[in-house]
Amino acid sequence: xxxxxxxxxxxxxxxxxxxxxxxxxxxxxxxxxxxxxxxxxxxxxxxxxxxxxxxxxxxxxxxxxxxxxxxxxxxxxxxxxxxxxxxxxxxxxxxxxxxxxxxxxxxxxxxxxxxxxxxxxxxxxxxxxxxxxxxxxxxxxxxxxxxxxxxxxxxxxxxxxxxxxxxxxxxxxxxxxxxxxxxxxxxxxxxxxxxxxxxxxxxxxxxxxxxxxxxxxxxxxxxxxxxxxxxxxxxxxxxxxxxxxxxxxxxxxxxxxxxxxxxxxxxxxxxxxxxxxxxxxxxxxxxxxxxxxxxxxxxx
Numbered sequence: 599x600x601x602x603x604x605x606x607x608x609x610x611x612x613x614x615x616x617x618x619x620x621x622x623x624x625x626x627x628x629x630x631x632x633x634x635x636x637x638x639x640x641x642x643x644x645x646x647x648x649x650x651x652x653x654x655x656x657x658x659x660x661x662x663x664x665x666x667x668x669x670x671x672x673x674x675x676x677x678x679x680x681x682x683x684x685x686x687x688x689x690x691x692x693x694x695x696x697x698x699x700x701x702x703x704x705x706x707x708x709x710x711x712x713x714x715x716x717x718x719x720x721x722x723x724x725x726x727x728x729x730x731x732x733x734x735x736x737x738x739x740x741x742x743x744x745x746x747x748x749x750x751x752x753x754x755x756x757x758x759x760x761x762x763x764x765x766x767x768x769x770x771x772x773x774x775x776x777x778x779x780x781x782x783x784x785x786x787x788x789x790x791x792x793x794x795x796x797x798x799x800x801x802x803x804x805x806x807x808x809x810x811x812x813x814x815x816x817x818x819x820x821x822x823x824x825x826x827x828x829x830x831x832x833x834x835x836x837x838x839x840x841x842x843x844x845x846x847x848x849x850x851x852x853x854x855x856x857x858x859x860x861x862x863x864x865x866x867x868x869x870x871x872x873x874x875x876x877x878x879x880x881x882x883x884x885x886x887x888x889x890x891x892x893x894x895x896x897x898x
Contacts, residue, residue, distance in 0.1 A: 599831035601625050602639055603654040604632035604739065605696075605818065606771070606792065609851045616847060617838045623831045631770045632656045632739030643669065651826035652835050654818055656698055657739040658685075659883035661819035665691035670821040671829070675837040680857040685817035694817035695839040697854040699806075699872065700740055701813040703789035705778055707803040717810040718748055721787050722759030730765040731774050731783040736890045738770045743816055744788045746882040746889045747875060751811070757896050760787060767897050778804065795852025795863055812875035817856070 603610050607629050614625035628638065632655050642649050653670075655661055664670060665687055674690035685694035702715055709729075715721055721730065735742035748756060765787055768774055775793050777783045779802060786793075789806075791813075797804035820839055822832045838844055842859045849860035854869060862868050882889070 599623055599625050599651045599828045599835060600628065600649060600826070601652045601654070601835065602628045602635050602650040603652075604630065604635050604656050605654055606796075606851075608796075609792075609848070609853070612847060612851065613839070613844060616843065617835055620838065620843075621831075621834060623834065625835070631733075631737040633735075633737055633742065636660055636739070639664075648823060648825040648827070650823045651828045651832035652820060653823055654695070654820040655739060656816055656818045657743070657879075657883075658694075658817050658819055659879035660739070661692045661821060662687065662879070663883060665689075665821065669824055671824050671832075673822050673833055673836060675833070675840050677840040677857045677859070680859070681840070682856070685856050686819070692819040692821040693836075693840065694819050694856045695844065696818050696848045696856055697869070698740055698816045698818060699791040699813060699854055699869070700744060700788060700816060701791060701809055702807040703774075703778065703786040703791070703794045703797075703804055704807065705781070705784045705803060706805045708781070708784035715785070715807060715809070719752065719756070719811070720809075721785075722756060722763060724763070726785060727763045729783055730760070730763060730785045730787045731768060731777045732760075732765055732787040732789075733770050733774050734767055735893050740771070740790065740814075740816060741788055742886060742889065743877060743879075743882055744814060745893055746885065747814070747877055749889065749892070750878075750881075751875075754892060754896070757893060761896050765897075778802070791866065792852035792863070795866070799852075808872050810873070812873045814877065815854070815869060815872070815874050816877070 670691045791806040794804040845855035845859040
């Protein structure tokens with residue numbers, strides 16, 4: 599069975615391994631940033647080749663568009679009804695197995711408490727010049743959603759201010775984490791709370807700031823691909839992702855599960871206690887290319 603996914607590599611492999619232990623079904627992983635996964639899936643579909651059995655993206659709008667185009671099998675696995683409406687398609691064409699909570703991540707040992715940003719708007723202050731890193735929205739969907747939302751909220755002057763502050767733009771969240779852990783930069787101007795969780799497990803003093811304007815809680819939709827080479831295995835894997843063992847594994851690795859079968863990750867607040875920004879996924883899907891181009895022009 600083939601799984602195309604933007605799930606962080608270690609977590610994706612752990613989920614695949616657990617599924618194989620339970621079912622004896624082997625999982626072939628294609629794991630990359632959300633935009634790269636999406637481009638590969640679309641390119642294969644355009645060529646008349648279906649390589650994926652299961653697709654997981656951190657992009658609800660793209661999932662909805664593909665569902666409307668008939669790319670997915672409608673399938674409602676056990677525990678589907680426990681997933682919030684905003685994290686699934688009512689007809690069962692996709693359903694999120696986790697939520698990506700996104701804010702500002704920083705090295706607490708390098709940024710004293712009085713200097714820490716409290717809001718997204720704080721990041722353009724001169725005190726943070728040369729201290730920040732963030733991923734490229736052309737590679738990772740989470741950053742595309744953040745950039746599209748914040749540029750609509752603050753205007754593109756916000757990102758021009760970050761450029762003036764010499765923010766380092768790297769490929770994806772893995773590179774953001776590596777930059778923080780190396781000490782080259784101390785603040786991720788956008789990063790997932792799960793990455794800070796992983797940093798703490800690695801022995802670093804990383805914390806997530808949930809900005810005053812609101813953080814993001816972005817569903818990661820999973821779908822059974824129509825015409826995939828292993829349809830029975832694909833449905834078994836979709837059922838597995840919403841099972842209690844999988845949801846507990848997701849929480850143990852710093853993510854918020856979607857079914858409520860597991861509590862929040864250790865030491866993390868409940869989603870109800872985090873102020874969240876609304877996201878217009880349909881508008882982002884419509885204007886994604888323009889957002890990516892504008893960002894690239896600012897940071898070239």
